[in-house]
Amino acid sequence: MTSLIGGALVWLWERGKRRRTLWRTARFFGMVPGESCLIIIGNKHHVPGVATHKEIRALIEVATLASHVGCDVVTESSDNFRGSNDTKTEFCIGGPMGDANVRTGGHLRAHVPGVTILPYGTGPDSVAFVVGGQRYGFDRGNVEYAVVAKFRPPESTRPVFLVCGHTSLTNQAAIHFLKRNHREVAASLGTVDRFCVVIKVSDIATYGFQRASFERDVTAEAFAAH
Secondary structure (H helix, E strand, O other), X not given: OHHXXXXXXXXXXXXXXXXXXXXXXXXXXXXOOOOEEEEEEOOEOOEOOOOXXXXXXXXXXXXXHHHHHOOEEEEEEOOOOOOOOOOOEEEEEOOOHHHOOHHHHHHHHHHOOOEEEOOXXXXXXXXXXXXXXXXXXXXXXXXXXXXEEEEOOOOOOOOEEEEEEOOHHHHHHHHHHHHHHHHHHHHOOOOOOOEEEEEEEOOHHHHHHHOEEEEEEOHHHHOOOO
């Protein structure tokens, strides 16, 4: 009898631990188990209607996360979707350069005004992210960055989780990294209800999307008006 009681207590403790882990994950990403998530997917640069293989992989990263938490998924193209995310947690994936994801550009202007993307050019600052006076340059295939922001538009009841990377590989890397390390990232933030962080992806030629790291919390700078 003692062993049965002990086994039941262990089972209950493990079950409770899994539920707490699940809810921490859901809260970080802004999801509610049993509800729906909206994934906005971008295009290949200057090629409307064509998503890259790596953008699809980024979408799959989010879809598997949603499945783990217990959420349904609805996908929309950034070319076609207009309006509020309303009652659905929105994952908007991809940067706005080359009209790859025009919705990302709108979100940045409306809700994350402290993030600037420098124009395309031939110099070292081409398409660099600038937040709080700090530049995060684009060294294709070597070191790239993603800006990840979570915020709730005033007309919505659920947040937007914005992933704006230099490339589609960087988008995938940022999502993959945060899925695995959100507890550590959350511990470094003041709150997980609204935040903006920079994720660094390095040694891409060797490790692809799997060598990502937390670069900096830029919440205060990102949400401040210029």
